[in-house]
Amino acid sequence: MYSxxxxxxxxxxxxxxxxxxxxxxxxxxxxREAVLATMPLDRPAILAQFERPQKPHLFLxxxxxxxxxxxxxxxxxxxxxxxxxxxxxxxxxxxxxHIDRPTRLDLCYDHQWRWLNQCQAQGLPVLVVDxxxxxxxxxxxxxxxxxxxxxxxxxxxxxxEPGPRAEDGxxxxxxxxxxxxxxxWEGPRIDQPWPEVSDWHPDLQQLLAxxxxxxxxxxxxxx
Numbered sequence: 001m002y003s004x005x006x007x008x009x010x011x012x013x014x015x016x017x018x019x020x021x022x023x024x025x026x027x028x029x030x031x032r033e034a035v036l037a038t039m040p041l042d043r044p045a046i047l048a049q050f051e052r053p054q055k056p057h058l059f060l061x062x063x064x065x066x067x068x069x070x071x072x073x074x075x076x077x078x079x080x081x082x083x084x085x086x087x088x089x090x091x092x093x094x095x096x097x098h099i100d101r102p103t104r105l106d107l108c109y110d111h112q113w114r115w116l117n118q119c120q121a122q123g124l125p126v127l128v129v130d131x132x133x134x135x136x137x138x139x140x141x142x143x144x145x146x147x148x149x150x151x152x153x154x155x156x157x158x159x160x161e162p163g164p165r166a167e168d169g170x171x172x173x174x175x176x177x178x179x180x181x182x183x184x185w186e187g188p189r190i191d192q193p194w195p196e197v198s199d200w201h202p203d204l205q206q207l208l209a210x211x212x213x214x215x216x217x218x219x220x221x222x223x
Contacts, residue, residue, distance in 0.1 A: 001014060001059065001061040001167070002160050002165065002179055003138075003142060003157040003158070003160075003185075004059040004157065005059075005160070005165060005167065006154070006156040006157050006159070006160055007057075007151075007154050007156065007157065008055070008154075009055055009056045009057055009151070010055055010056075010057045010058070010059055011054045011055045011057070011058050011059070012058075012059045012060075012061065012165075012167050013049065013050075013058065013059070013060050013061065013167065014061055014167050014168055014169040014172075015061060015062060015063060015066060015169050015171075016039075016040075016046055016049055016050075016060060016062070017046060017062055017063075017066035017067065017070065018035055018039060018063070018066055018169065018171070019035050019036055019038075019039030019040060019041045019046075020040075020041055020042070020043070020046060020066070020069070020070065021063075021065065021066040021068055021069070022035055022036055023036060023041050024068060024069035025068055025069065025105070027105070027106075028099070029098075029099075029171065030098050030171065030174045031169075031170050031171035031173075031174060034170040034171075035169070035170060035171065038170055039169075043070075043075075047075060057151070060079070063108060064083070064108040064111035064112045064115060065105055065106065065107075065108045065111045067111055067115065068105065068111065073115065073118045073119065073122065073124070077122070077124060080125040080126075080127075080148065080149055081115065081119050081124060081125065081126040081127070082126075082127050082128075082129060082145065082148070082149075083112050083115065083116060083126065083127070083128045083129065083218065084129050084131055084134070085109070085112060085128060085129070085130060085131065085215060085218045085219065085222075086130075086131035086132070087131070087132060087215065088107065088109070088208055088211050088212055088215050089195045089197050089208060090131075090195065091107055091108075092107070092195070092197075092200075092204060092207070092208060093195040095107075096204075098174055098175070101201075101203065101204075102204070102207065103207070104207060104210060104211060107207070107211050109211045109214040109215055109218065110211075110214060112214075112218055113214050113217060113218060116128065116218065116221065125148070127144075127145065127148045128218055128219075128221040128222045129141060129144075129145065129222065130219060130222045133222070135185070138158060138185035139155075139158060142157050142158070158184050158185055159183060159184035159185075160182075160183065160184055161183070162180065162181060162182060162183050163180055164176070164180050
């Protein structure tokens with residue numbers, strides 16, 4: 001989202017389905033009450049936001065599981081879909097900082113896989129991007145993404161001013177510390193070792209084993 005926000009031809013919106021997701025599922029999140037109090041919760045009000053872009057293009061950042069309880073693909077057939085997938089142990093390690101027992105619903109892989117298959121079945125444009133590849137070589141991956149979206153390359157997408165953006169959701173204080181401290185794509189952190197999953201609770205190890213094949217199926221579509 002921060003990369004696309006640097007483009008003069010692009011408005012961005014941060015997780016517009018989040019309020020609906022929280023209301024529908026009842027799941028706990030650190031920002032739950034603030035989200036429910038400040039975001040539109042019903043389908044017409046949510047979709048109405050997409051009709052008022054301030055610039056020629058609109059980038060919608062979603063969590064795939066926010067489509068839970070939504071008539072998934074029907075409202076997005078005019079959009080180009082980009083699925084950003086990440087190695088499950090890293091996703092679980094991130095979630096555990098704020099959620100004691102992440103679930104399969106939290107991890108999004110099933111929703112991404114279902115969305116990919118729905119797009120392919122209906123002939124809708126869809127691109128799968130690997131998070132590690134994006135972090136390792138952001139310029140190449142962002143150029144590939146721009147090609148898919150029929151947008152000219154804009155080198156401004158590689159850098160941004162440190163600090164929050166006006167478009168950030170109210171949950172930013174819990175999840176966006178690293179991007180707020182950055183000034184652009186930084187490359188892989190050598191001080192961030194691979195998670196030691198052998199030390200995890202058996203339930204988390206089982207969850208990791210369950211979603212790994214789905215992740216690998218998604219990965220097969222990144223090339």
